[in-house]
Amino acid sequence: QVLNDEMCEICEVWTAESLFPCRVCSRVYHDGCLRRMGYLQNDSALEVTETAHTETGWSCYYCDNLNLLLTEEEMYSLMETLRHCKIIPGTCLTLDDFLHYKHLVHKQQFERPMAEAQEEQATLQFSALDPDKKGHIEWHDFLSHESIQLLQKLRPQNALLRLLTAKERERARAAFLALDQDSDGFIGQGECRRARHAWFRKHQKEMPSCNVSISHVGPISESSPASSGSGQSQKTPPAAGQEEARPIDWPGFLRENVAYILAARPNSAALHLQPPA
Ligand SMILES: [Zn+2]
Ligand SMILES: [Zn+2]
The missing domain is CATH 1.10.238 (Recoverin; domain 1)
Structure with a gap:
């Protein structure tokens, strides 16, 4: 069993007050400290208190942001690709924007157009990034998705394993x-x-x-x-x-x-x- 830290990551003070553990790392937080630092806004405050002690759990601001896993160089390469594809950082993406982007990235990497199956997978990925069916995906969700894609592409699997807590x-x-x-x-x-x-x-x-x-x-x-x-197994496998x-x-x-x-x-x-x- 992995033990959580005993002191709040932000104030480094031990108090008997209840602390919110991160589901990914061993850090713990006072909700007052999270609020003071601006990490909890109206919506997320409720979410933390509702989920931190449940099976779902809550990820702290270090673990919540997959973009932080990228090195400066990787981040630069991602931003270059976005610039090349005319994606403006901070904006939402529609399915058309997303597919257009995926097509360009694919062509850049493999020097041939994306196959139909890959476009289907990209469409599926878009729906997964838009769970509320709003017809667009949020910038930070897009950035998280692209960050994990880039990590898969650039780093050997052993390096990815080292990222696990x-x-x-x-x-x-x-x-x-x-x-x-x-x-x-x-x-x-x-x-x-x-x-x-x-x-x-x-x-x-x-x-x-x-x-x-x-x-x-x-x-x-x-x-x-x-x-x-x-069905096939009745014949030669x-x-x-x-x-x-x-x-x-x-x-x-x-x-x-x-x-x-x-x-x-x-x-x-x-x-x-x-x-x-
Ligand atoms: Zn604290
Ligand atoms: Zn964490």
């Missing part, structure tokens, strides 16, 4: 052990993929319908390939099927999920890295 590793370990029911140290590919959806703990504001749709993305999309797979059956150990599980664990840090209701359907 003790709490994140502990939670991933518990998830792995729960999936490994026969305790042989291995889990199936499908279970590993489904875990990607499980990291996102979002604060639901009286939106049960939204909640349902998110939690069902995994099982529904998972069921179609599985059923077609069982295809090579892809064998790949599918290859079990995953703990280090492999962590590697496959690291980007999603990091993407789940922000408090925003948006999903900053939509797992492929």
Whole structure:
């Protein structure tokens, strides 16, 4: 069990007052201190007090901002891309803006246009970033998404693993052990993929319908390939099927999920890295 700090990160004073723990790091905060520093505004104040001590948890201002994970150089490269694509920092993006941007970035990187499947995935990502179906995505959600995309692109997986905190590793370990029911140290590919959806703990504001749709993305999309797979298994199992059956150990599980664990840090209701359907 990872222990939280004993003193408030901001005032460094120990008091018997209740402290709000961060779900990602070991820092704790007085709500008065968060308010004084301007980290709590009307809406978020309620959210912290409502979620910090629940299963959902709350991310402190260090952990909430995925953009802080980028180095100065990476940040510069991101800003160059945005400038090139005529995205104005601080503004909301519509689906058209988002797809236009994704097309340009793809062309820049691979020197060919984006395939239809990739455009579908981008559209899916847009919906995930717009959970309230407002028709646009907020700038900070877009920035968080692009930050995690850039980290995936530029850093080796081992470097991403080093970004995980003790709490994140502990939670991933518990998830792995729960999936490994026969305790042989291995889990199936499908279970590993489904875990990607499980990291996102979002604060639901009286939106049960939204909640349902998110939690069902995994099982529904998972069921179609599985059923077609069982149909094929009557014949010779295809090579892809064998790949599918290859079990995953703990280090492999962590590697496959690291980007999603990091993407789940922000408090925003948006999903900053939509797992492929
Ligand atoms: Zn304090
Ligand atoms: Zn934190």
